[in-house]
Amino acid sequence: MxxxxxxxxxxxxxxxxLASLAEDVPPDPTxxxxxxxxxxxxxxxxxxxxxxxxxxxPRRYFSLAAIVVGVIGVxxxxxxxxxRHAPLDTAxxxxxxxxxxxxxxxxxxxxxxxxxxxxxxxxxxxxxxVDVHALAxxxxxNAHASAxxxxxxxxxxxxxxxxxxxxxxxxxxxxxxxxxxxxAAARGRAGEALALVAEHRREFPRGxxxxxxxxIEVEALAREGRIDxxxxxxxxxxxxxxxxxxxxxxxxxxxxxDRKDLPR
Amino acid sequence: MPAQALQFELSSAPRTSELELDRxxxxxxxxxxxxSFVWRSLRRLGVPHADVDDAVQEVFLEARRRLDDIPRxxxxxxxxxxxxxxxxxxxxxQVRRREVGDEGLDGSVDTRTPEQHAVQSQxxxxxxxxxxxxxxxxxxxxxxxxxxxxxxAEVAAALDLPEGTVSSRIFRARRFFERAVxxxxxx
Numbered sequence: 016m017x018x019x020x021x022x023x024x025x026x027x028x029x030x031x032x033l034a035s036l037a038e039d040v041p042p043d044p045t046x047x048x049x050x051x052x053x054x055x056x057x058x059x060x061x062x063x064x065x066x067x068x069x070x071x072x073p074r075r076y077f078s079l080a081a082i083v084v085g086v087i088g089v090x091x092x093x094x095x096x097x098x099r100h101a102p103l104d105t106a107x108x109x110x111x112x113x114x115x116x117x118x119x120x121x122x123x124x125x126x127x128x129x130x131x132x133x134x135x136x137x138x139x140x141x142x143x144x145v146d147v148h149a150l151a152x153x154x155x156x157n158a159h160a161s162a163x164x165x166x167x168x169x170x171x172x173x174x175x176x177x178x179x180x181x182x183x184x185x186x187x188x189x190x191x192x193x194x195x196x197x198x199a200a201a202r203g204r205a206g207e208a209l210a211l212v213a214e215h216r217r218e219f220p221r222g223x224x225x226x227x228x229x230x231i232e233v234e235a236l237a238r239e240g241r242i243d244x245x246x247x248x249x250x251x252x253x254x255x256x257x258x259x260x261x262x263x264x265x266x267x268x269x270x271x272x273d274r275k276d277l278p279r
Numbered sequence: 280m281p282a283q284a285l286q287f288e289l290s291s292a293p294r295t296s297e298l299e300l301d302r303x304x305x306x307x308x309x310x311x312x313x314x315s316f317v318w319r320s321l322r323r324l325g326v327p328h329a330d331v332d333d334a335v336q337e338v339f340l341e342a343r344r345r346l347d348d349i350p351r352x353x354x355x356x357x358x359x360x361x362x363x364x365x366x367x368x369x370x371x372x373q374v375r376r377r378e379v380g381d382e383g384l385d386g387s388v389d390t391r392t393p394e395q396h397a398v399q400s401q402x403x404x405x406x407x408x409x410x411x412x413x414x415x416x417x418x419x420x421x422x423x424x425x426x427x428x429x430x431x432a433e434v435a436a437a438l439d440l441p442e443g444t445v446s447s448r449i450f451r452a453r454r455f456f457e458r459a460v461x462x463x464x465x466x
Contacts, residue, residue, distance in 0.1 A: 021425045021453055029460045032409070035402035036426050041318040047332065048314040051339050057307050190412045190459060197412075198374060223458050224412075 189215070193224045196231050205235040226252075230261045237268045246272035306343055309354055316427070317358050323422045324366035325411050327373070337365045356437030363419060409459040417452035424449050 022033045041047050049059045196211040212232040215222060222228070229252050236245035249265040259265075314335065321334045338361045342349070349357045410418055423434045424445070431449070435442045 018424075018430060020428065021456070025453075026457055026460060028464045029457055032402050032406040032460060033425065035406055036323070038403060039319045039322050041315050041331075044315050044318075047318065047335065048311050050332070051310050051314060051336055052307060054336050055306060055310070055339060055343055057303055057310070189462060190408055194408075194412050202374065223462055 189219050189222050189224060192218070193227060196228060200231050200235055200238075203238065205238040208232075208235040209239070226256065226259065226261065230264060233265055233268050237271055242268075242272045302346060305351075306339075306346055309342060309358075310339055313354065313358055316355065317362055319427075320359055320362040320422065321366055323407075323410060323426060324363055324418070325407065326366050326369045330369055334362075334365050334369055337368075338362050341365075353436065356439070359419070359423065359437055363415070405463055409456060409463070412459065413452065413455055417448055417455055420445055420448040421452040421456065425453075 022030055025033065052059045192211060192215050196208050196215070199205075199207040199211060208231055212228045212235070215224070215228045219225070229248070233245050233249045233252065236242075236248065246269045249268050252265055253259070253262060253269075256262075317335050317338050318331055321331050321338070322328070326334045338358060341361045342354075342358060345357070410421075413421065419438055420434055420440075423429045423437055424431065429437065431442050431445050434440070434449075435445045438445070440448075
């Protein structure tokens with residue numbers, strides 16, 4: 016029995032986007048392969064093989080894509096309503112990839128590709144790559160460092176003179192913001208990551224990626240040396256989403272505080 | 280003794296060249312069979328169009344280096360993992376280039392025709408944006424299962440994962456994807 020694919024079972028727009036993958040064809044597969052062979056000092060003679068190495072991929076994709084595009088062409092899309100009260104997505108895997116210098120080299124990482132669960136554990140154990148003994152002295156808490164006012168998911172703050180609601184800014188804006196925060200966090204720019212998290216909280220009080228942003232915030236706070244604050248936020252996060260796949264990473268930050276507080 | 284040593288040398292030389300020939304043949308076959316797969320994977324992993332050719336070479340250079348460690352029949356999995364690492368490296372270089380303000384000065388040229396650019400850019404860019412925001416673990420299984428249309432067992436073998444983990448990640452990746460699509464469409 017063939018497994019169901021999103022290309023068949025997804026929403027119309029999802030199928031449309033996936034159909035665009037049919038265009039992922041090298042402009043010159045034969046020439047490209049020949050160039051690689053030359054780079055490897057290998058003989059370039061001989062007919063090139065078909066490009067779908069796995070026996071599927073583009074060929075099947077093209078036929079399916081043609082069908083889908085044809086269907087979409089005669090189908091009118093319903094306006095997709097945003098579910099403003101959708102719960103936080105707790106099932107997405109951690110977005111924050113702790114930059115682990117140990118795997119900066121692909122050689123090391125490919126020697127024994129770790130099982131992703133183990134990799135997550137390893138990353139969680141070492142994330143956010145902050146050793147408590149190497150931490151800078153945490154700055155004195157001040158008004159600016161205190162937690163910003165949290166906008167509840169059900170009661171956005173509005174006044175009679177409030178600017179237009181955040182509905183004007185939707186994804187891809189939210190996605191772009193998330194990506195920028197991820198990049199900043201991965202590059203160790205914790206301050207920038209926190210600013211982006213704050214912006215997200217303002218602009219997308221009921222955003223789809225609030226969970227991901229919260230995890231970025233916890234790790235960025237830890238990276239800035241604000242361990243206690245990071246741990247508190249992490250604990251709140253875990254209380255409300257105990258089964259979140261981010262749990263291990265958040266717990267790693269909490270453990271930093273616990274280790275820091277251990278008597279020496 | 281010298282005669283024996285010489286005999287040993289004479290008998291080992293052909294064997295060495297046979298091994299080398301076998302290795303080269305295997306590598307050549309790999310390039311021809313998997314070139315497009317690697318190309319597609321790199322694109323979907325976020326490597327810009329202008330950088331893909333170089334990235335493909337990096338992947339196969341790594342394959343040559345590690346060929347003896349790749350069990351036969353598992354080449355696709357190795358190449359995908361290698362592509363994933365090369366793609367990350369390319370993206371890090373891009374971030375550094377943006378930081379020093381020389382984006383666009385690297386001589387890269389978009390070789391797509393205007394028609395290609397117009398036809399594929401909107402949906403393809405929207406898709407890529409979602410893929411970029413997707414967690415790496417989700418993206419890998421999503422690419423292999425939904426795009427390359429591998430079975431779950433094949434995805435598990437390629438990524439060295441239990442099948443249950445693959446199933447779970449496919450489910451989560453789909454949910455992430457649909458949610459992002461919904462957000463995009465609602466504007």
